[in-house]
Amino acid sequence: MTAARGSADGLSVWDRPNSYIGKTVPRPNLDRLMQGRGTYVSDIELPRMAHVVFLRSPHAHAKIAAIDASSARQMPGVIAVVDGRELAAAITPWVGVLSHLKGLKSAPQHAIAVDRVCWQGEAVAAIVATSRALAEDAAEAVLVEYEQLDAVTEMRSALDPQTPVIHPSLGDNLAFERLHSAGDVDQAFAAADEVVEADFIFGRHTGVTLEPRAVVADWNSAEARLTIYQGTQAPHMVQNIAALHLGLTEQQVRVVCKDVGGSFGIKVHVYADEMATYALSKLLRRPIKFVADRVESFNTDIHARDHRCKGRIGVTADGTITAFEVDDLTGIGPYSMYPRTSAIEANQVVNLVGGPYTTKNYRARARVVFQNKNVMCQYRAVGHPIACAVTEGLVDLAAARIGMDPVEIRRRNLIADNAYPCASPTGLKFEKLSHQASLAKLDEMMGYESLRAEQAALRGKNVHRGIGIASFIEVTNPSAAFYGVGGARISSQDGVAVRLDGQGAVICQTSITEQGQGSEAITAQIVATVLGVSLERVRVMLGDTDNTPYGGGTWASRGAGIGGEAALQAAKALRQNILGIAAGILQSTPAELDIANDAVVNAGDRTPRMELKELARIVYFRPDTLPPGVQPELMATRHYVPREFPFAFTNGVQASWLEVDIETGFIKLLKHWVVEDCGTLINPQLVDEQIRGGVVQGLGAALFEKCIYDDRGQLTNANMADYLVPMSGEMPDIEVGHIVSPTLESELGAKGAGEAGTAGAAAAVINAVNDALQPFGTVITEIPLTPEVILRALGRI
Amino acid sequence: MTAPMAIALEVNGEPVNAHVLPRLNLADFLREHLQLTGTHVGCEHGVCGACTVRVDGEIVRACLLLAVQVNGKSVQTIEGLSDSGEIADLQAAFRERNALQCGYCTPAMLMAAQDLLRRQAEPSRERIREHLSGNYCRCTGYQAIVDAIEATAQARKVQVR
Numbered sequence: 001m002t003a004a005r006g007s008a009d010g011l012s013v014w015d016r017p018n019s020y021i022g023k024t025v026p027r028p029n030l031d032r033l034m035q036g037r038g039t040y041v042s043d044i045e046l047p048r049m050a051h052v053v054f055l056r057s058p059h060a061h062a063k064i065a066a067i068d069a070s071s072a073r074q075m076p077g078v079i080a081v082v083d084g085r086e087l088a089a090a091i092t093p094w095v096g097v098l099s100h101l102k103g104l105k106s107a108p109q110h111a112i113a114v115d116r117v118c119w120q121g122e123a124v125a126a127i128v129a130t131s132r133a134l135a136e137d138a139a140e141a142v143l144v145e146y147e148q149l150d151a152v153t154e155m156r157s158a159l160d161p162q163t164p165v166i167h168p169s170l171g172d173n174l175a176f177e178r179l180h181s182a183g184d185v186d187q188a189f190a191a192a193d194e195v196v197e198a199d200f201i202f203g204r205h206t207g208v209t210l211e212p213r214a215v216v217a218d219w220n221s222a223e224a225r226l227t228i229y230q231g232t233q234a235p236h237m238v239q240n241i242a243a244l245h246l247g248l249t250e251q252q253v254r255v256v257c258k259d260v261g262g263s264f265g266i267k268v269h270v271y272a273d274e275m276a277t278y279a280l281s282k283l284l285r286r287p288i289k290f291v292a293d294r295v296e297s298f299n300t301d302i303h304a305r306d307h308r309c310k311g312r313i314g315v316t317a318d319g320t321i322t323a324f325e326v327d328d329l330t331g332i333g334p335y336s337m338y339p340r341t342s343a344i345e346a347n348q349v350v351n352l353v354g355g356p357y358t359t360k361n362y363r364a365r366a367r368v369v370f371q372n373k374n375v376m377c378q379y380r381a382v383g384h385p386i387a388c389a390v391t392e393g394l395v396d397l398a399a400a401r402i403g404m405d406p407v408e409i410r411r412r413n414l415i416a417d418n419a420y421p422c423a424s425p426t427g428l429k430f431e432k433l434s435h436q437a438s439l440a441k442l443d444e445m446m447g448y449e450s451l452r453a454e455q456a457a458l459r460g461k462n463v464h465r466g467i468g469i470a471s472f473i474e475v476t477n478p479s480a481a482f483y484g485v486g487g488a489r490i491s492s493q494d495g496v497a498v499r500l501d502g503q504g505a506v507i508c509q510t511s512i513t514e515q516g517q518g519s520e521a522i523t524a525q526i527v528a529t530v531l532g533v534s535l536e537r538v539r540v541m542l543g544d545t546d547n548t549p550y551g552g553g554t555w556a557s558r559g560a561g562i563g564g565e566a567a568l569q570a571a572k573a574l575r576q577n578i579l580g581i582a583a584g585i586l587q588s589t590p591a592e593l594d595i596a597n598d599a600v601v602n603a604g605d606r607t608p609r610m611e612l613k614e615l616a617r618i619v620y621f622r623p624d625t626l627p628p629g630v631q632p633e634l635m636a637t638r639h640y641v642p643r644e645f646p647f648a649f650t651n652g653v654q655a656s657w658l659e660v661d662i663e664t665g666f667i668k669l670l671k672h673w674v675v676e677d678c679g680t681l682i683n684p685q686l687v688d689e690q691i692r693g694g695v696v697q698g699l700g701a702a703l704f705e706k707c708i709y710d711d712r713g714q715l716t717n718a719n720m721a722d723y724l725v726p727m728s729g730e731m732p733d734i735e736v737g738h739i740v741s742p743t744l745e746s747e748l749g750a751k752g753a754g755e756a757g758t759a760g761a762a763a764a765v766i767n768a769v770n771d772a773l774q775p776f777g778t779v780i781t782e783i784p785l786t787p788e789v790i791l792r793a794l795g796r797i
Numbered sequence: 798m799t800a801p802m803a804i805a806l807e808v809n810g811e812p813v814n815a816h817v818l819p820r821l822n823l824a825d826f827l828r829e830h831l832q833l834t835g836t837h838v839g840c841e842h843g844v845c846g847a848c849t850v851r852v853d854g855e856i857v858r859a860c861l862l863l864a865v866q867v868n869g870k871s872v873q874t875i876e877g878l879s880d881s882g883e884i885a886d887l888q889a890a891f892r893e894r895n896a897l898q899c900g901y902c903t904p905a906m907l908m909a910a911q912d913l914l915r916r917q918a919e920p921s922r923e924r925i926r927e928h929l930s931g932n933y934c935r936c937t938g939y940q941a942i943v944d945a946i947e948a949t950a951q952a953r954k955v956q957v958r
Contacts, residue, residue, distance in 0.1 A: 026892045033900025034888045034907065036835015036875035043834040133820070210839045210847055210901045210935055261837070261901030262935045294840040516898030516936050689895050689941055696938035720844035720933070728939040729930035733922075757938075 017596050017606075020525040020535055024685035027521040028540070029514070038259040041214035041231050042291045049216065049287040050079050052280055053135035054273055055125040055142050056299065057117035060151035060372040060713025061166070064115055064144060067125060072141040077134030080284055081142060082126045084112035091279035092245045096336035098486030101343045104176040104368075106336035107167035111276035117146075118166060118334035119374050120713055121299030123273055126280055128288060151372040151713040155331030156308065158369035166334050166370045175336055176343035176368040178350050182425035183361030188323035192314030196397040200390050201782040203706035204306035207379050208725050211261020212292035213301060215274050217281035226253050228278060231260035233268040233513055234553035239545045240489045241270045241339060242278050257543030260515040264697065265379040266301050267515070268555045269337050273300065298718035303707055304379035306331055307349065307386050313394035314361075319404045321413045323361035324354035326390055330376070331369050337377035339488045343368050345376075348383025348475070351426045353391050355473040356435050356651065357413045362425035372713045380697055382556075384474060384759035392470040392763040393781055396770065406469050406767070407448060410439055410653075414471060428473075433651040434739040435471055438675040441737050442469070442653045446673045451657060459775065465670070466772025468656040470763035473649050476557035476678070476752025477743070481646035493641035494558075495549025496566040498527055498574045500634040502620045504598060504613030505537040508570075511551020512563030513543050517754060518686035519559045523567045525682055526748065530571035531578075532595030533612065549637060557752020560682055561648055565746040566640040573636035582615055584630045640746070648743045648751040652676030654695070656764035660772040662794055665787030667703060667769060669732040676756045679742040680749035687753045688736045694757020695734050700726040702762035702783050804868040808833070809877030817864045823857075824848040826864035827874060835875035835904045839933065846932035849905035850874050856912045875904035884911050887949045896945040898936030906932050910946045919950055 032038050069081035093108040112123045125142050129135035150164045157163050158173040165173055189195050216229040226248065232238050235255040243253045260267065277290040292300065307330045314322035328349050332342035346366040354362050399409040414435035415422065423429050442448075448467070455465050483490040497509045508527050512519050524538040531538075542548055551566075552558065579590035582600040586593070586609055594603040600610045618625060619632040626632070642648060657671040674691050681687050704724035708717045717723045742749025762783055769790070770779050778793045791797045801816040808831060817826060824841075827833040827850070839847035841860045848859040851873040878884050884907055890896070897903040906929065913920055913928040920928070925943050934942065 027895065030892045030895075030897060030900070031888070033897060034875075034891055034903055035879035036833070036904040037879075038835075038900055040834075040837070040901065042838065043828075133818075208933075208935060210845060210899070210933060211837070212839075259901075260899060262899045264935070294842065516900060518895075518898075685895050689898065689937060692938035692940055693898060693936045694938075697935070719842060720840045721842065725933060725935070726938075727930045727933060728926040728943065731926070731939050733940055734938060 016529050016532065019529045021529050021682055022684065024683055025521065025525060025535060027518050028524060029520055033259065040211055040259045040261050041216060041229050042211060044216045044229050046216060046218055046287040049289055050128050050130060050284065051132040051135050052126050052128045052277055052288050052290045053132060053139050054123040055127060055139045055144070056296070057113065057120055057122045057124055059117060059146055059148055060120045060153065061149040062117050062146040063149060064113065064117060064124060065147050066145040068143040069125065072127060072138040075138040075141055077130040078138045079128045079130065081138070082280065082283070084110050084114040084124065087112050087126065087276060087279055088114060090246070090283045091275055094245060094338045096338040096341045098341050098483065098488055100486035101176060101341060101347060104336065104341060104343045105170050106175060107170060109272060109335045109338065111272050111279055119372055120715060121374055123276060126276055128280060128284060153371055153373060153709060153711055153713045155329055155369050155371055158331060158371060166372065173370040174367060175332060175370055176346065178347060178366045180350050180426055181363045185323050185325060185361045185363040188361035189314045192322045193317040194398065194401045195312060195314050196394065196401050197310070197312045198393060198397060198779070198781045200309045200311060200393060202305045202307045202386055203784050204303050205701055205705035206298065206301050206303045206707060207264045207266035209262035209264065209266050212294065212297045213267060213271065213274065214291040215277045216287055216289045217278045218287040219281040219285060221285045224252060226278060226282065228253065228255045230255060230257060230274065231263065231267050232257050233263050233515060233555045234490065235513065235543055235545050236511065236550055237339070237490045237553065238270060245275060246278060246282060255545045257513055263515040265382070265555065269302055269340060269377055271300065294720060295718050298707070298723060299374055299715055302337060302377040302379060303374050304376060305386065305701065306376060309349070309386060309390050311390045311394045313398045315398040315402055317402055319402060319409045319412045321357055321359045321395065321398065323359055324391065324394065325363045326353050328366040329369070331371040331373065333373050333375035334370055335375055337375050339490065340378055340483060342375065342377045344378055345383045349386045351428060352383060352387035352473060355387070355424050355428065356415060356471040358415050360425050373709055374715065380694065381755035381758035384472065384755060385698060385701060385762050388470055388472045388760050389763040389766055393766060396767045397779065407439065407443060410469065410471055414439060428649065429645055430649050431645055431743055432741045433473065433649060434677045434741050435651055437739045438651060438653045438677060439471065441739060442655055442673055442675045445675065445735060445737050446655050463659065464662055464772045465657065465659045466768040466770065468764040468766065468768025468771055469653065470760040470767060471653045472760040473651050474557065474752065474756045474759050475647045476650050477561035477642050477648035478556045478558060479642045479646045482556065491550060491552040493639050494551035494563040494566045495637060495639040496563065496570040497549055497635060497637040498570045500574065500578065500612065500616050502616050504611060504616045505539070506531060506533055507539050507541065508567065509541045509548045510563055510567060511548045511553065512559040513554040515554060517554065517559060517690060518683060519554055519563065521686060522560050522564055522682045526564055526567045527571045530568055531575050533598050537598060549639065557754040560750045561746065561752050562640055562642065564682060564750050565748045566638050568748050569638035569640060570636050573638055577633050577636060578615065581619060581630060581632045582610060584627045585615070585618060586610060642745055644745045648745065650676065650678050650751045650756060652756050652760065654760040654764040656768040658765065658768045658772065660769060660790060665790035667785060669699065669730065672732050672734045674734065674757060675737040675739060676753065677739040677741050678753035678756065679740060679751040681738060681740065682750055690753050691736045691757040692734045694755060695761040696726050696731055698758040698761025699731065699765060702765035702785060704784050706784050802865050804865055806867050806869060807871040809873055819863065819865055821864045822860050823862040823864050823867055824859035827859060833874050833876055837901055837904065846909065847902055847905050849908045849932065851908065856908055875907065878911065886952060887911060890945040890949045894941045894945040894948065896937060896941040902932060902934045906934065906942060914946070914950055914953065918954055922947060
């Protein structure tokens with residue numbers, strides 16, 4: 001796969017006999033899930049558990065004049081009805097800002113609205129009953145008197161002087177603004193032979209995890225401890241936030257995360273209704289369960305994207321890109337989300353536009369505005385799909401203007417593979433990327449030239465097919481630069497503890513979490529390889545703040561790169577400990593011994609000397625027979641955080657091949673290709689499936705997904721029949737290839753892969769549609785590309 | 798029509814007698830009354846397919862059926878199909894191909910896949926995609942699922958010969 005990567009003790013993870021690294025092995029936890037024997041939060045039932053249902057505002061913006069819950073309280077099974085003011089006694093409000101996002105502002109948000117609701121779906125009261133059905137019955141009997149206020153819905157006019165200010169104390173509706181300028185942009189545009197502009201529109205969409213958000217909060221008043229069962233990506237973050245706002249120490253809060261039915265960034269935040277559930281459990285001194293229904297999911301799970309971005313590119317006649325310029329506008333709802341904030345996506349757009357290309361001339365403005373719509377925040381590939389679609393759309397427009405092939409213009413402008421290390425115009429440090437090799441591989445995989453010939457031949461038959469290419473970079477393995485420096489207690493380091501049990505099997509506790517990516521699998525593969533034990537002997541535990549080392553969790557494509565390196569280092573330390581003990585027992589030296597196939601062996605001739613289970617037996621049950629002075633330590637813990645690079649950038653390129661029916665406006669996706677470079681591939685199958693799943697989320701955004709609000713701030717399609725998601729029938733087969741440029745910062749060399757698919761898929765589709773429609777002289781820069789959008793562009797409706 | 802009603806049915810081959818409210822849907826009955834939590838609830842309006850179970854041999858959406866409607870019928874859930882071994886090969890193919898990530902859609906996806914394979918020995922990839930088109934999966938992008946079902950169909954065909 002790559003050159004051997006040595007280390008201090010001469011051990012290289014690549015050289016280990018029977019290495020599981022780079023191999024496709026099945027994930028260890030699948031049978032449980034396939035037999036319906038998993039434990040999702042919605043499956044959990046505890047003694048005395050009650051159910052909470054939230055009564056939610058039907059208005060986008062209104063004063064709460066009065067709440068009358070007197071009849072609801074008399075209904076069967078009702079335990080309590082609690083409004084925002086009452087709950088505020090148990091939990092403090094929060095403000096979603098980070099100090100390194102200079103100027104970012106937001107207003108205090110309560111777990112349940114106090115006096116005023118700011119979006120349709122904000123909770124106004126909690127109804128707790130012995131069953132969810134009874135709580136829903138009672139919710140209908142809670143009478144709320146509202147005085148409607150003007151709703152700010154259109155982000156383009158949110159900053160106009162005549163538009164009401166949602167939070168008067170903030171002065172205006174501008175949450176965040178960032179300006180950036182690098183190089184000499186005006187001169188670069190002046191030097192260009194052509195300057196092309198376009199307005200890009202991105203629909204507001206959401207994660208639609210199949211398992212809705214769910215929490216069981218269990219306050220044990222005798223222990224003064226709160227146990228939170230939640231499908232979260234970041235258990236220690238939830239522990240910190242819950243403790244902070246409930247007036248507890250982190251010691252008093254345990255977060256347990258068992259099986260999670262999809263997350264994609266939706267479950268990396270702390271939501272008001274979840275906070276309310278924690279507080280209710282404390283208030284009512286019993287376990288409380290909250291499971292969002294699908295309508296609530298659409299109205300309260302974070303939304304994402306919803307950008308309007310004006311882009312400009314300069315190009316010379318020979319195809320040299322001279323400059324990029326963007327002006328991005330996005331609306332985030334009434335509050336910046338907590339604790340990661342809602343400014344990160346726009347900030348990423350500014351960071352990433354033009355990222356794969358050599359030009360140093362770049363100017364950007366991003367504005368983030370408040371609206372009376374559901375909150376918006378980080379969802380898979382944060383900012384990347386916007387930056388990629390704008391950049392790659394502009395590159396295609398520039399190519400078309402000068403009559404150059406889309407692959408050729410990229411070949412001429414993508415950063416050369418031997419130019420690293422280097423930096424982007426926004427100061428992003430690139431350790432080692434492979435844009436050119438990736439593009440060459442993609443060209444070969446898809447048979448670019450023959451596809452072009454097929455396209456030309458079919459055009460003669462009035463069949464309109466298009467090819468779209470999109471190069472991209474992806475932020476992975478974030479250091480403290482993402483959240484920690486801004487004051488958020490979201491750890492960027494992860495820890496892994498590895499121990500040998502009494503039968504010589506291995507138990508591994510890691511702070512990264514599992515939502516189906518394969519965190520358990522890759523951790524086990526790394527540990528088994530480094531230790532020299534068989535994979536079946538390694539059991540991985542995660543998702544429990546009482547039982548794992550402290551760490552960040554799984555988000556921002558960080559699990560394999562950061563948690564994986566911690567696992568590698570922990571396993572190396574345990575291995576050294578085992579060899580030290582074995583040397584004592586066998587009257588040898590650690591250097592003369594190794595571990596292979598679950599036994600200590602001679603390093604030289606590989607002769608087995610002692611099975612690990614025998615070593616464990618002696619250590620745990622007959623330590624009296626050990627040589628004097630030997631104090632065995634069959635457990636080792638290591639932590640890891642990247643320090644050299646703030647982020648480990650990855651890169652890749654995608655291509656879409658599709659057909660547009662110019663009569664109906666329907667798009668048929670025929671094939672999709674991805675070449676990506678995430679460094680070391682720990683389990684190639686898992687990487688490929690991350691890419692495929694990510695691509696399909698991007699394809700959903702490109703073709704179907706949009707939260708449609710009316711001008712009063714009402715979400716009009718908050719159900720799965722009206723909000724369309726990709727289903728199997730419409731999705732193409734996706735071919736995935738790899739270039740491997742490991743990061744040298746870690747011994748493992750792994751970078752992230754979880755968001756690469758989503759980063760570039762929509763961009764490739766938009767470019768392919770415009771390629772297909774090229775004979776009609778129309779350019780579309782809006783997603784989702786619904787039949788209506790296509791037919792309007794063609795002038796047919 | 799709001800008082801509990803008596804129902805008698807068979808679930809995974811075992812007789813079940815219960816008193817249920819008429820408004821209780823089959824998914825909630827299985828999950829909350831029988832603790833058969835392998836049947837998942839995703840949308841509660843018949844679109845996502847996560848609650849797919851078998852009633853008298855036909856796959857149905859358990860969220861769109863009331864518990865009282867299955868009185869006298871035979872219901873099979875993922876727990877039953879797993880324990881009988883009926884879909885062991887399909888599950889093995891899913892494992893081999895990593896045809897699941899979070900696993901929330903998987904019990905229902907297996908139900909739908911087995912339904913197709915019982916009807917059609919050698920479905921094309923298009924046919925497989927069409928048959929699964931009522932089962933939402935947010936994680937995989939579907940290709941691995943299609944591959945696993947295709948592989949199972951081929952393996953079963955060889956066995957029959």
